[in-house]
Amino acid sequence: xxxxxxxxxxxxxxxxxxxxxxxxxxxxxxxxxxxxxxxxxxxxxxxxxxxxxxxxxxxxxxxxxxxxxxxxxxxxxxxxxxxxxxxxxxxxxxxxxxxxxxxxxxxxxxxxxxxxxxxxxxxxxxxxxxxxxxxxxxxxxxxxxxxxxxxxxxxxxxxxxxxxxxxxxxxxxxxxxxxxxxxxxxxxxxxxxxxxxxxxxxxxxxxxxxxxxxxxxxxxxxxxxxxxxxxxxxxxxxxxxxxxxxxxxxxxxxxxxxxxxxxxxxx
Amino acid sequence: xxxxxxxxxxxxxxxxxxxxxxxxxxxxxxxxxxxxxxxxxxxxxxxxxxxxxxxxxxxxxxxxxxxxxxxxxxxxxxxxxxxxxxxxxxxxxxxxxxxxxxxxxxxxxxxxxxxxxxxxxxxxxxxxxxxxxxxxxxxxxxxxxxxxxxxxxxxxxxxxxxxxxxxxxxxxxxxxxxxxxxxxxxxxxxxxxxxxxxxxxxxxxxxxxxxxxxxxxxxxxxxxxxxxxxxxxxxxxxxxxxxxxxxxxxxxxxxxxxx
Numbered sequence: 001x002x003x004x005x006x007x008x009x010x011x012x013x014x015x016x017x018x019x020x021x022x023x024x025x026x027x028x029x030x031x032x033x034x035x036x037x038x039x040x041x042x043x044x045x046x047x048x049x050x051x052x053x054x055x056x057x058x059x060x061x062x063x064x065x066x067x068x069x070x071x072x073x074x075x076x077x078x079x080x081x082x083x084x085x086x087x088x089x090x091x092x093x094x095x096x097x098x099x100x101x102x103x104x105x106x107x108x109x110x111x112x113x114x115x116x117x118x119x120x121x122x123x124x125x126x127x128x129x130x131x132x133x134x135x136x137x138x139x140x141x142x143x144x145x146x147x148x149x150x151x152x153x154x155x156x157x158x159x160x161x162x163x164x165x166x167x168x169x170x171x172x173x174x175x176x177x178x179x180x181x182x183x184x185x186x187x188x189x190x191x192x193x194x195x196x197x198x199x200x201x202x203x204x205x206x207x208x209x210x211x212x213x214x215x216x217x218x219x220x221x222x223x224x225x226x227x228x229x230x231x232x233x234x235x236x237x238x239x240x241x242x243x244x245x246x247x248x249x250x251x252x253x254x255x256x257x258x259x260x261x262x263x264x265x266x267x
Numbered sequence: 268x269x270x271x272x273x274x275x276x277x278x279x280x281x282x283x284x285x286x287x288x289x290x291x292x293x294x295x296x297x298x299x300x301x302x303x304x305x306x307x308x309x310x311x312x313x314x315x316x317x318x319x320x321x322x323x324x325x326x327x328x329x330x331x332x333x334x335x336x337x338x339x340x341x342x343x344x345x346x347x348x349x350x351x352x353x354x355x356x357x358x359x360x361x362x363x364x365x366x367x368x369x370x371x372x373x374x375x376x377x378x379x380x381x382x383x384x385x386x387x388x389x390x391x392x393x394x395x396x397x398x399x400x401x402x403x404x405x406x407x408x409x410x411x412x413x414x415x416x417x418x419x420x421x422x423x424x425x426x427x428x429x430x431x432x433x434x435x436x437x438x439x440x441x442x443x444x445x446x447x448x449x450x451x452x453x454x455x456x457x458x459x460x461x462x463x464x465x466x467x468x469x470x471x472x473x474x475x476x477x478x479x480x481x482x483x484x485x486x487x488x489x490x491x492x493x494x495x496x497x498x499x500x501x502x503x504x505x506x507x508x509x510x511x512x513x514x515x516x517x518x519x520x521x522x523x524x525x526x
Contacts, residue, residue, distance in 0.1 A: 014336035015369060023367035030359035031352065088352060096317060096350040097360070097407060100342070101367035103316050103333040266318040 020102040020111035027094075028085070028115055038119075041077040041164070042127040045070030049131035053138030063146045064153050067135025068128055068160045068220040072212050078120055078164040079188045082171025085116050086258070087181040095267050105263040113172055113255055117165050124164030128157045152222035152240075159219040159240055166247040167192065167211060173254025176262045208237045209246055218243025268293055268415050268446040269314060273323035276309055276470075283309040285470035286323070291446045293414065296437050298461030298478070299450035300493065306470035307450040311346055311419045327415060339368035339411030345404040345418045353393025357384055357403050360392060361410060368411045378406040397424030405436070416440055418449040422456060434460050458482070458489045468497050 028034055048070030056066055089095040102108045132153075136145030148154045171188050178184040196210035207213060217237040238246060269291040276284040284306040291297050299307050312318040314325050316332035327335060327342055335341050351360045361375040379385045382402040387395070392403060401424050408416055418437065422430045437460055441447045451457050457464060457478070464481055466474040474481060474496045478489065485491035 015338070015367060019367050019369055023363045026359060026363035026366055027352070027355070030356065030363065031354050033354060092352040093347060093349040094352045096315075096346050097364060099317060100315060100344055100346075100350075100407075101339050101364045103335065103338055105333075264319075266312075 015102065017107055017111055020108050021115050023098070023101060024112045024115040027098075028119060033084075034081070034119075037077055037081050038123045041074045041081075042123055042130070044077075045074040045127040046131045046134050048073065049135035050138040053135040054140060056139055056143060057141050059141075059143040062221055062223055063136070063139070063143070064132065064150075064156050064222045065216075065220050067132045067146075068156065069216075070131055071124075071128065071160050071163055071220060072216050074127060075163060075167045075192060075212060075215060076189065078124070078168040079171035079192060080185055081120075082116065082168035082173075083175040083181060083184045083188060085112065086172050086175030087179055087184055090179050091181060099267055106259045109176060109255070109259045109262055113169055116172055117169050120168040121162060121165040125158070125161035127164065128161035132157045146222075150222070155240060156220050156222050159244055160215065162244065163215045163219060163247065166251045167215075169251035170211070170254045173251065173256075173258040176258025177254070205236060208243075211247060211250065214238060214243040214247055219247075269325065269327055269448065270329075271310070271314070271323070271325040274310065274313055274320050274325055275322045276306075276313060276318060276320050283470055284313065284320070287467065287470065287472055288323075289465050289472060289475055291415070291448055292463070293446045294441055294444050295462040296441045296447045296449060296460055298457035298464045299448060299467070300454065300457050300461075300464055301450075301452065301467040301473075302497075303452050305452075305467050307452075307467065308346070308419055309470075310467075311344070311417055311450065314417060315342070315344055315346065317346075337368060337411065339364060339370065339413065341411070341413050342415045342417065343408030343411060343413040344416070345401070345408045345421055347404070347419060349400060350404060350407070351392045351400075354391055356389050357392050357395075357406070358388040360403065361406060364407055364410055370411055374410060374412075378409045381409060382406045398426060398429050401425055401429075401433075405433070413445070415446045416448065418447070420450055420452070422451070422453075430456070454490050454493050466493065466496055473497060 049067040052066045052069045056063065089098060098108065099105070102111070132146075132148075139145055146153055148157065170192075171184070174184045174188055175181075178187060192211045196212050199206040199210050208218070218240050221240070237243075271290070272288050274284050274287040275282070287306070287310060299310070301307050309318065313320050314327070314332065324331065332338065332342065351357075355363075357379065358375060361378065362372060364370075365372060365375055376385070379388050382405050384399065384402055384406060387399065392400070395403065401421060405418075405421065408418070416437075421433050421437075425433060434456075437447050437449055441462070449457075449460060461478055463477050464474065465472065466476075466481075481492045481496065482489040483492075485495055
């Protein structure tokens with residue numbers, strides 16, 4: 001057999017996480033749809049932040065929260081991209097080539113999640129920082145732009161930026177569990193958007209645990225919700241850090257369940 | 268190189284592979300012959316670790332596929348024409364696989380040249396004809412320069428020139444000392460390509476022999492010999508055509524195109 005130049009490997013060793021991760025990075029970046037989706041998501045988030053800024057008349061409101069208003073609609077695209085990153089493997093047949101190259105499945109899903117999560121984290125942080133500054137510049141009516149040095153502002157901008165990553169990973173996990181794009185997207189939209197509309201009616205305590213309400217009311221706020229003195233009618237929202245922990249938990253549970261069935265099921 | 272022992276795989280009510288045992292030798296093309304739906308593709312999937320057997324084991328060089336150190340450098344497989352994302356270029360597809368296999372980027376250009384796809388390497392693979400898709404699959408199989416090659420119905424969609432090219436390629440890969448395992452439902456194609464034959468019907472081993480030996484049984488006609496071997500299996504003949512169709516459906520599961 002002909003001799004091959006091996007790259008970054010000792011023949012005595014074996015393929016590792018970094019090899020699978022490099023494969024997933026090349027796969028993700030070589031699809032045009034990845035870049036289109038990210039561009040639309042980030043641009044949309046910034047455009048909404050600017051629109052809200054232009055129309056803001058109340059200087060006493062949470063201006064940072066206003067500028068970050070575009071993150072919530074963007075979660076849908078981030079989650080769908082996560083779903084497609086996994087279900088696309090099955091609809092295209094690529095899964096056979098992927099598993100031929102990296103057959104240890106939990107490691108493969110971990111590599112996919114790491115690469116996809118890193119890309120979405122970068123996209124989310126770009127979206128929040130650009131939204132924050134653009135939304136601030138768009139303010140009129142003599143309202144001054146908020147600055148990162150004000151209390152809670154930097155935290156709100158950075159934590160909101162993690163939401164694309166965390167909801168994207170939730171989508172990736174759902175895609176691994178469900179494998180069918182339409183069903184997985186339906187579950188994602190149901191869980192992230194629709195459930196939030198009804199959760200409050202069923203159990204007020206559940207309200208604050210809904211992903212979009214965490215992003216809108218826990219991660220992206222600089223001030224506690226101005227809601228009457230713990231009155232019964234006031235929804236309870238999680239603190240920023242508790243909200244982040246709950247979103248992380250959702251993504252981790254979806255990925256762990258996805259990894260578990262992925263490893264055990266026929267591909 | 269490949270050792271299958273007592274492989275059984277059931278999909279729902281259908282027994283796709285039934286107590287199958289066989290071995291592959293290096294330096295030979297082993298034909299895997301059986302009618303459509305006889306369990307060839309399922310067996311290939313079991314070798315690759317894509318599906319898990321209900322009972323039995325299959326190993327490559329003594330290890331199950333998922334325990335291979337550098338899988339692409341040990342086994343190359345063309346399982347189906349479409350094992351790539353249609354939105355990705357042929358080159359990107361191969362570069363991604365090369366990254367997982369720790370294989371030099373320069374090798375991607377080499378295999379693209381070997382299968383004659385250099386000119387279209389930058390095009391999205393979704394635009395490829397069936398024959399070009401088969402060639403991309405063969406390029407992926409050759410990427411890691413593996414000692415074992417699995418080809419599931421490789422000449423499907425190839426034109427006569429492509430069929431001859433694939434046959435010559437498989438012969439030369441075996442001549443280099445590799446184990447080549449090629450499935451087909453075409454007896455005549457197997458007669459031209461294979462040294463040894465593993466014949467299955469309804470998931471069961473019917474014959475493990477050489478092409479010459481099998482042909483000698485029926486006075487020189489491999490086709491006649493095949494049908495006489497297939498006929499020896501009561502399970503395979505199974506009386507009525509209804510039963511046979513049930514077997515054909517066996518390796519396909521609903522909603523997933525797979526042959």
